[in-house]
Amino acid sequence: MSEESAFWDKIAEKYAASPIKDMDAYLKTMDRTKAHLSEQDSILEVGCGTGSTALLLADRVSHITAADISANMIDIGKRKARDQEVENVTFVRAALPDQTLEPESFDAVLAFNILHLVKDLPAVVRNLRDALKPGGLFISKSACIANRTRLWAVPLFFLRLAGFAPYVNLLTTAELEAAISDAGFELVETGLYPSPRNRFIVARKV
Numbered sequence: 001m002s003e004e005s006a007f008w009d010k011i012a013e014k015y016a017a018s019p020i021k022d023m024d025a026y027l028k029t030m031d032r033t034k035a036h037l038s039e040q041d042s043i044l045e046v047g048c049g050t051g052s053t054a055l056l057l058a059d060r061v062s063h064i065t066a067a068d069i070s071a072n073m074i075d076i077g078k079r080k081a082r083d084q085e086v087e088n089v090t091f092v093r094a095a096l097p098d099q100t101l102e103p104e105s106f107d108a109v110l111a112f113n114i115l116h117l118v119k120d121l122p123a124v125v126r127n128l129r130d131a132l133k134p135g136g137l138f139i140s141k142s143a144c145i146a147n148r149t150r151l152w153a154v155p156l157f158f159l160r161l162a163g164f165a166p167y168v169n170l171l172t173t174a175e176l177e178a179a180i181s182d183a184g185f186e187l188v189e190t191g192l193y194p195s196p197r198n199r200f201i202v203a204r205k206v
Contacts (some may be wrong), residue, residue, distance in 0.1 A: 002095070004117075005069045007166050012072035016050040025194035030056060032191060033110070033139050036202055037061050041107040044131060046096060047114025051077030051089065057110075058086045065106075067094040097127035104133045111140040115176065116169050125183040129205055138185055138203045146170040147197050173199050 008015075020026050034057065037043070041061040045054050048066035050073050058064055066089055068074055077091045094100065096118050109128045118124045128138060145152055150170050159165035176199055177187060185203035193200050 002069070004166055005071070005095070007163065008068070008070035009072040012050065012070055012076055015073070016076045022194050025198065028191075028193045029112070029141055029200055032189065032193075032200060032202070033057065034060055036137055036139060036189075037108060042105070043108050043110060044101075044106045044128075045110040045112070046094075046098075046128065047111060047117070048077060048091070049073050051080050051091060053110070053112060054089050054091075055080060055084055055086050058089050062088065064089045066091045067098065069093070069095045096124045098131075099127075101127065101131040103130050104136075106131050106136060107133055108137040108139060111138070111142075113141060113143065115140055115142040116145065116171050117166055118169065119167060121169060121171075121176075121179045122183065125179055125185075129183050129185065132205045134205060136205045137188075138180065138205065139201070140180075140203075141193065141198060141200045142171065142176055144171045144173045144176055144197050144199050146172045146175075177201065 037060050039061060043061050043064045045064055045066045048054050048068045051066050054064045054066040066077060071093050074091045074093050081089050109132055115121060153170055156165055156168050160167060180201060180203050184206055186206045187201060187203050189202035191200040192198060
């Protein structure tokens, strides 16, 4: 078990019980995401947590593979799928980058609130690009904490050292968009939901 998976396993039940902090921003993100999906699509969601988003989008697509590093998060997602009688979402445990992904196997990859938590962002984005079919979409929303300041680095370091926070990459919007573009994507839509620190991006594999 890795340090990161242990952190998310520990907080899984609390995470599942916590309400969404900004429901308006979440619903706006979901509306824009749905606009790019179709009922024939096979979707991969990475960093799915306890599956709330995958289950919300399930009736808009053919199938969703929902992946997360935390076994406890995945178990909760499976339980929620059974309770909601959702049969077209498959929950799997996986880390990023995920070398088990089949090349060109998904119509879209979703990555919500996860890209700022990975240590090697360029490698992860390239890995997810490879999993997309030609012309496939990469839809993400990321916290760009460094848009205002990088002073968060010091308290985050000590919080992580004490086991109270995961690894956090202090990204700017420019750094995030550059990593996506450099991996072989064309940006087709961006948005700020709810603020400049929360960047929504739709990018097409080129």
